[in-house]
Amino acid sequence: MTDTKTRILDAALALFNRFGERNVTTNHIAGELGISPGNLYYHYRNKAAIVSALFDRYREHLLTLLTVPEGPLTWEDKMGYFEGILASMWEGRFLHRDLAHFLHQDPVLRDRYKVFVEDSLARGLGIYQRLRDSGLIEASDEELRALLVNTWVLAASWPGFTHGLNPEISGDETLDRGLLRQGIYQIICLEAPYLRGEALDHLDAMKREYRLDETALDRLFGAVGQVRSE
């Protein structure tokens, strides 16, 4: 049986992702679980403590995903990273959408987030180097480092950028997930010039896999959708 602490986190995560953390109170969370506010406060002294615990969960998930594996990598491994990053972004989408807000309101969380970024970048560099050793990427050390930073900033900023323009998207899970997939497409385009071997052979298929169709693009973010190349 799931313990109360975990049930509180699960319920809070579902509500935050659906309605946005700003629109959800601890009373909503307690109500959803059918427990008293006092019982909730016994486990988490306030909403920020819940956000902080959900960040821990998110961090563990992503750092596990970014563990540099033994041996050479295949392009299927590369696809696996995209799927893993997508799942992780989807699971913690309320965090990404409003990251600046959380870092601003909780200096302790900010310090922990910095260490997390540091760890993730170090692991990400390890994976890129392994992809290079495996002949799937060709890039100088400087190119690899710049690519890594651009990938990170893009992945971390994409949900906030697109939701900032279209806050109503979070009410439609299909569109919302499509939006994140389009973010993966943008990362694939970032890496495209450096891909070699099997990764290059599968580039078009990978793009097709994640790219939104034009109609959804227009609906999601007209600004970008309307940039047509005639």
Add this chain to the structure above:
Amino acid sequence: MTDTKTRILDAALALFNRFGERNVTTNHIAGELGISPGNLYYHYRNKAAIVSALFDRYREHLLTLLTVPEGPLTWEDKMGYFEGILASMWEGRFLHRDLAHFLHQDPVLRDRYKVFVEDSLARGLGIYQRLRDSGLIEASDEELRALLVNTWVLAASWPGFTHGLNPEISGDETLDRGLLRQGIYQIICLEAPYLRGEALDHLDAMKREYRLDETALDRLFGAVGQVRSE
């Protein structure tokens, strides 16, 4: 002689950029100018109205910069765009640092920002196409569009991303400006695989021009600085 409305905007911009908009009240702005709060309210009914007027100024500046010029472009034109974008980001840095916050608190500003993004992307695509016609860039229509979106998201997110990790930077103008220059370096790396002709010949010089040295990188954002390529 500068009118009071303009003096209020100039003073507010300087204070917002230095201390962050959240830490500056209309009383601070009035005090800085030696006018009464009532006089200030006569011109701008609240702080959000000042932010909105400063956004207008920023938007005009950037859209003018992104006007697609007549005739072929040279790599010096390309450098000019980087310098112009840098100046514009520097001038409006308080906006970039905390964009999600402003879009969240003012739905009217958000709608206007969307139109601005749309206009900027359309003009940006025009410039990229002109650079392609001028033989400075080689890319398919799809690559050009993805590059444009990635450049925009990176430029718009860079100040918020780095300041979110290091809010104390804004107290040191030299470091703060260096941080924005490093953002331009990241954009150059994004475009690098597509550069041709004179733009490619000058790639290394352009990178050197904007890249921070290692010591400043470490001080600015240890996370990224510590990703060493051995």
